[in-house]
Amino acid sequence: MGNLWSRELGMLLELLVDRTCEGHHTGDTARRLGSHFGRAGESFGRVLGEVDTTLMAHTGSSASEPVVRALALGWSDAFPLADDDIHRDPVTGLIDPATLLRRLDAVHRACPGADLHLIVVEVRDDVNLTADPLSPLREELTLTNVVDLVRPRLPTVLSWTRFAGSRAGAVIDPTCSPDQAAHDAEVVLAAVQRPWWVEVSTRPVPARLREVADLARELTR
Structure with a gap:
């Protein structure tokens, strides 16, 4: 992911894992994650793949449907369209x-x-x-x-x-x-x-x- 692995992005991924494990609301964190990836111009497939891999490694499950929806919204809002x-x-x-x-x-x-x-x-x-x-x-x-x-x-x-x-x-x-x-x-x-x-x-x-x-x-x- 190159420069996407900024400190803030790593913290958001960690926060998503923590909130998922604790059963807390994950929408805001997932949306912010999607926005980070979107601003970097990453495809949504790449975004979801990275999040799924991270969640599977720490929780044993891939992203839930609400998390995927929140990721998609944050990503689409920030993904750079052509001028x-x-x-x-x-x-x-x-x-x-x-x-x-x-x-x-x-x-x-x-x-x-x-x-x-x-x-x-x-x-x-x-x-x-x-x-x-x-x-x-x-x-x-x-x-x-x-x-x-x-x-x-x-x-x-x-x-x-x-x-x-x-x-x-x-x-x-x-x-x-x-x-x-x-x-x-x-x-x-x-x-x-x-x-x-x-x-x-x-x-x-x-x-x-x-x-x-x-x-x-x-x-x-």
């Missing part, structure tokens, strides 16, 4: 739906049948305080602030995507309950000042890429 494959919204800096679809396709190919959900946030004006419609730019800037507020506090949410002027979404780590992720987001967003209010919802991600594309188009309207 012309990554498209970002110029105002919010979030990736576009087409880039999200490619990442979800990579996750489903690496881990078929992965049970994934999106968390969706939508910014609206408080009609009780003002009847003036939001300008598109104000919507986008407020959406950017909302995502910036939520992102560092929800490490189980990846690949933030701009769907529409006032709507963004991201993939929830399958080791985290969608309801819990939505609750955590609502707690954080309670600090958002009026006249804005933010609606938080979750949507299941279909297993078929064509159906995922249909969902993305629905959210973009």
Whole structure:
């Protein structure tokens, strides 16, 4: 693995073994491991092979399905796509739906049948305080602030995507309950000042890429 065997990576592998042996939650550690390997440009097959080998040597078992899913999500979020494959919204800096679809396709190919959900946030004006419609730019800037507020506090949410002027979404780590992720987001967003209010919802991600594309188009309207 060459330079992948950094001290931090070794510590994450050791932590994954320890948490597996102790029966503790492994999703965050597996996701961080996948991200490390992804940033280095390693294929997912190489990632899973290394993790399986490490777990087999210390626990006698290969990676469980939840660990594989978390690895795949962390890896797909960090794996360097070609520059012309990554498209970002110029105002919010979030990736576009087409880039999200490619990442979800990579996750489903690496881990078929992965049970994934999106968390969706939508910014609206408080009609009780003002009847003036939001300008598109104000919507986008407020959406950017909302995502910036939520992102560092929800490490189980990846690949933030701009769907529409006032709507963004991201993939929830399958080791985290969608309801819990939505609750955590609502707690954080309670600090958002009026006249804005933010609606938080979750949507299941279909297993078929064509159906995922249909969902993305629905959210973009």
